[in-house]
Amino acid sequence: MTPNLFDSPQLDLLGGQAEPAQTHRLFFALLPDEATRAEFARVADTLKASQPGLRARWVAPARYHATVHFLGDHPMLRGDIVQAATRAGAALQAGAFDWTLDCIASFHGREPPCVLRSNEVPAPLQQLWVQLREALIRAGQGAHLSRSFTPHVTLGYSRGGLLPELPVGPLAWRVDQLALVHSVVGQGDYRLLHAWPLS
Numbered sequence: 670m671t672p673n674l675f676d677s678p679q680l681d682l683l684g685g686q687a688e689p690a691q692t693h694r695l696f697f698a699l700l701p702d703e704a705t706r707a708e709f710a711r712v713a714d715t716l717k718a719s720q721p722g723l724r725a726r727w728v729a730p731a732r733y734h735a736t737v738h739f740l741g742d743h744p745m746l747r748g749d750i751v752q753a754a755t756r757a758g759a760a761l762q763a764g765a766f767d768w769t770l771d772c773i774a775s776f777h778g779r780e781p782p783c784v785l786r787s788n789e790v791p792a793p794l795q796q797l798w799v800q801l802r803e804a805l806i807r808a809g810q811g812a813h814l815s816r817s818f819t820p821h822v823t824l825g826y827s828r829g830g831l832l833p834e835l836p837v838g839p840l841a842w843r844v845d846q847l848a849l850v851h852s853v854v855g856q857g858d859y860r861l862l863h864a865w866p867l868s
Contacts, residue, residue: 692854695740695750697758697801697847700861701822705842706730709785712837713824716773716783723832725783725825732859735822737798737847738805741813746851750810751862754849757804758865765845765867766793770822773835780826785840786819794820794844797867801847 701709710730717723740754768791775781798818805814849863 690744693743693746694852694854695743695747695754696850697737697740697754698734698850699737699844700734700846700848700850700864701842705840706733708840709733709822709824712773712785712840715837716824716835720832722829723783724828726780726828727825728823733822733824734848734850734859735820737818737820738801739813739815740805740810742854751849751851753808753810754805755863757801757808757810758847758849758863760804761797761801761847761865763797763800763847763867764793765843766791768794768820768842768844769839770842771837771839773824773832773837774821775827775831775833776819776821777831778826780828781831782821782823783825783827783832784821784823785837786821790818790820797847 707730710733713727713730717725717727740750743750768787769789770785770787772786772788773783774786775783795818798820802811802814805811845867847865847867848861851860851862852858
């Protein structure tokens, strides 16, 4: 029987087995403290219990975050991008603020995200997004930046339909830190590269 070449391990140029390609993701995020993370996890547990027909891939509580700006997917961790993003983060002048999340909703997508969000975006959060966007553009990192902002915390990814909007909480989050985060797609942990207090 002739071996199927597509089932064979990929070899490198020296004939050894090649490492699978990795995707390195960089983003600025707001990271909840332990107590707030626990509140979000309780909402996720309630959602699972109240929506038994919802098939979803749930996010581990340690990975809960709100993305402020996405800096792209890359085949390796790019030191030049990290340095430019660090300069942008260090130049930011923003204070801590309160963010109240009060509903669960879904976004469209291949695996529609189930998210926690708020009906009203706090003005300091919107200003943080604008100021950081401007700083990143000045630092030459505007290529992947979104033109709009819908702040949210992803709880899971649906493998079925969209979730109807549901009221929750309200859940109060005192946001007092901005972080530059690195992750490898498909691996569990996030790596905190830099963090700046909002004060």
